[in-house]
Amino acid sequence: MEHTYKFLSRIGDDSLILGQRLAELCGHGPILEEDIALTNISLDLIGQATNIYTYAAQLEGKGRDADALAFLRLEHQYLNAILVEQPNGNFADTLVRQFFFDVYRKLLFEQLLTSTDKQIAAIAEKSLKETRYHLKHSSEWVIRLGDGTEQSKERAQFAILDLWRYTDELFYMDETEIQLAKAGVIPNLKDLKPLWMEQVLSVLNLATLTLPENQGFFGAGRQGRHSEHMGFLLAQLQYMQRVYPNMQW
C-alpha cells in the first residue's frame, strides 16, 4: 500500500505540475489555436491527476482527499520529476518538454494497462487515449520546429540540450518501484528507457535535430528535491487554499 501510494504520488504529481505549467499559458499561447490546444492538454493532465490522487488518498486512508494532496503539501512532499516543473520558456522549450514527457507517459500507461492493480489499470486505460493525442500533438510540433526555419531549429535544438539532462529521472526506480514491479503492479521502468530512446530518436531524425553526447543526467524530484522553479510554481498553485483555507468554488 505504502509503495503504491508513493508511486501514485510520483505520477500524479507529474500530471498536476505539468498541467499547472501549461495552464500558465492560458491566454498567452502564440496563436489562438495553440492556446486552446495547450489548455486542453493542461485540463487533461489535471483530470488525470484528480483520478490518480483520488485513488492515492483512498489507499492512504488518512481522511485526505484529492484536493488536499494537490494543494496542501509542502514542496519536498511533491515527487514529480524535475523535467515537468521547468519553466515554459519559449514555444520550443514548452513543446520539447512536452514531447519528452509524452513519449514516456504513453509507454508507461501502455504497460500499466496490464497492472495487477485493477484501479491503476483503469486509470491508465482512460488516460492513454488523451496521452496518445498529446504525443501526436507534441511530435508534430517538434518535427515542424526542427525542420522549420533557421530560428525555430536553433530554438528547438537549444531546448533539447537544455532539457535532456532531466529525462533520465523519468525512469528512476527505488525500493518503491522495484517492489511494485516485482508484484506486477508496474513495469520495470528501466526497460522503458530503450523504447523511449527509440521513439524519441525516430521523431528527432525527422525533425533533423540531434541529442547531446556524453552529457550527464540530473534530477532528484522523485525524492522530493526540486529545482529553484518549484517553489514559485507551488506558491501560485496553492495561493487560494493557503489564503482562504477550505474555500470551495
Place this chain on the structure above:
Amino acid sequence: MSTNEWPLWEVFIRSKQGLNHKHVGSLRAPDAEMAMQNARDVYTRRSEGISIWVVQSALITASDPADSEAYFEPSDSKVYRHPTFYDLPDGIEHM
C-alpha cells in the same frame, strides 16, 4: 519577425447524429495535419463531432455576391419546382 500568416482553413464537422459534415468555422494552420489537430482542439472539445474535414479556404470557389440576383432570384418565382402539388394517397405518413 515574419509577417507571413499561416493559411486559413475551413472546418467541417460531422456530429454523432448527423449524416453530413457541416461548416463550423475556420482557423489558421501551417499545413493540413496541423489544421486537423487545431480543428480537433478548437471545434470538438465539447463532443461536437466524430469526423472532421479541413480544406484550405483558398481552394474553395465561392459564388460572387454581385451575382446573387442572376443566380438565385429566378428560382423564387418557380414554386412548381417544389413537390407540393400532388395529392397524397390515403395511408401515407411522414411526408
